[in-house]
Amino acid sequence: MIFFAALSVLAIAIILCIIRAVKGPTPFDRILSISSIGTIIALGIAIHGFAFQRPEFVDISLMYVLLNFLGTIAILRFYKIKGKKING
Amino acid sequence: MNFLLINFFLISILLITTFFIFKSTSLIGIVALTGAFTLVCAAIYVNLDAVDVAFTEAAVGSGISTILMVMAVAKLPEGKIKPLVNLFPSLIISVCIVIILMVIISNLPLLGDPNAPIHLHVTPEYIKESESFFHIPNVVTNILASYRGFDTLGETIVIFTAGLGVIALLTGNTLNRKTKFTKKLKK
Numbered sequence: 001m002i003f004f005a006a007l008s009v010l011a012i013a014i015i016l017c018i019i020r021a022v023k024g025p026t027p028f029d030r031i032l033s034i035s036s037i038g039t040i041i042a043l044g045i046a047i048h049g050f051a052f053q054r055p056e057f058v059d060i061s062l063m064y065v066l067l068n069f070l071g072t073i074a075i076l077r078f079y080k081i082k083g084k085k086i087n088g
Numbered sequence: 089m090n091f092l093l094i095n096f097f098l099i100s101i102l103l104i105t106t107f108f109i110f111k112s113t114s115l116i117g118i119v120a121l122t123g124a125f126t127l128v129c130a131a132i133y134v135n136l137d138a139v140d141v142a143f144t145e146a147a148v149g150s151g152i153s154t155i156l157m158v159m160a161v162a163k164l165p166e167g168k169i170k171p172l173v174n175l176f177p178s179l180i181i182s183v184c185i186v187i188i189l190m191v192i193i194s195n196l197p198l199l200g201d202p203n204a205p206i207h208l209h210v211t212p213e214y215i216k217e218s219e220s221f222f223h224i225p226n227v228v229t230n231i232l233a234s235y236r237g238f239d240t241l242g243e244t245i246v247i248f249t250a251g252l253g254v255i256a257l258l259t260g261n262t263l264n265r266k267t268k269f270t271k272k273l274k275k
Contacts (some may be wrong), residue, residue, distance in 0.1 A: 003090065007097055014101055021120045022108045030120035037124045038150065041131045048135065051090055060139060064130075064146055071123075071151040075158055 003051045010044050031075055038068030091135070098132050110175075115161045123154040136199075140228075159258050 014037055021033040042061040049057025102125065109121045126149030133142035197204035218230040232240050 004093070007093065011097055011101065015104065018101075018105060018108060018121070018124065021117060021124065022112055024117070027116045030117050034120045034123040034127075034150075034154070038127050041127045044131060045134055048094060057134070060134065060142075063143070067146050067151055068127075071154060074151070074155050 003047070006047050007044075010040055010047070013040050031072060035068060035072045038071075039065060042068070094135050095132070098128055098135065101128050102132075115164070116158070119154060119157040119161060122157070123150045126150045126153075156254060156258070163258070 017033045017037045017040065021030050021037075024030045024033060042064040045061040045064065046058050049055060049061070105121055105125045105128065109118055109125070112118050112121065126145055129149070130142040130145040133139070133145060201207075214227055214231060214235070218227050218234075219225060222230050222234050224230050224234075
């Protein structure tokens with residue numbers, strides 16, 4: 001039962017992030033929304049590991065968070081180097 | 089039950105994302121939504137116990153390809169894209185493909201069935217013999233690097249060529265560089 005509740009909360013959070021990625025006026029809103037979707041997916045993998053009694057899934061979700069962070073940093077660094085205007 | 093529920097949850101999120109990719113008119117928004125799509129795909133692979141595939145998907149799909157797409161969008165001139173007006177022919181084609189795939193899926197063996205043909209043909213020999221042949225304990229490494237070595241070499245060449253093409257497209261304007269070079273030559 002608690003598993004269903006956690007999944008539904010994650011679904012609502014992901015849908016809110018997708019709405020922000022669609023509407024967001026600046027590119028930074030959209031980049032932030034992908035980054036937070038990645039964090040939510042990592043949380044979902046951790047919950048999945050808890051529900052199926054596989055504690056090693058926590059390691060996988062940690063790696064996901066690291067990769068996601070790297071991707072966000074790379075995109076923002078590209079913005080800093082180019083300093084070019086990108087279509088909203 | 090839990091497995092089905094997670095699959096339902098992930099695939100419904102994929103559907104919502106695809107719908108918004110079609111509706112969105114800003115390029116960087118489409119790139120962001122594609123990144124989200126690949127992340128959800130990676131979660132589906134984890135749910136199917138293919139953790140290595142999921143890692144590749146998360147690293148390549150959400151990391152590198154998103155950065156490359158952002159670089160490509162930055163190269164484009166400013167302005168809004170026109171939304172697609174006539175979606176009807178593509179809708180018909182995709183509905184036909186979905187029907188064909190549904191018919192094929194009903195003939196496939198179940199997920200994790202030990203009597204499926206893919207588990208009976210060469211996999212038992214690989215598992216039995218590969219360590220005594222090549223003295224490497226990892227079966228996947230044996231298959232990729234020894235049994236299918238030439239195949240992997242060809243794949244590496246293809247990926248290298250693709251990387252060269254992307255670098256040539258995205259780094260700087262080569263025309264200006266050429267003109268500077270020719271000016272130096274003329275002096």
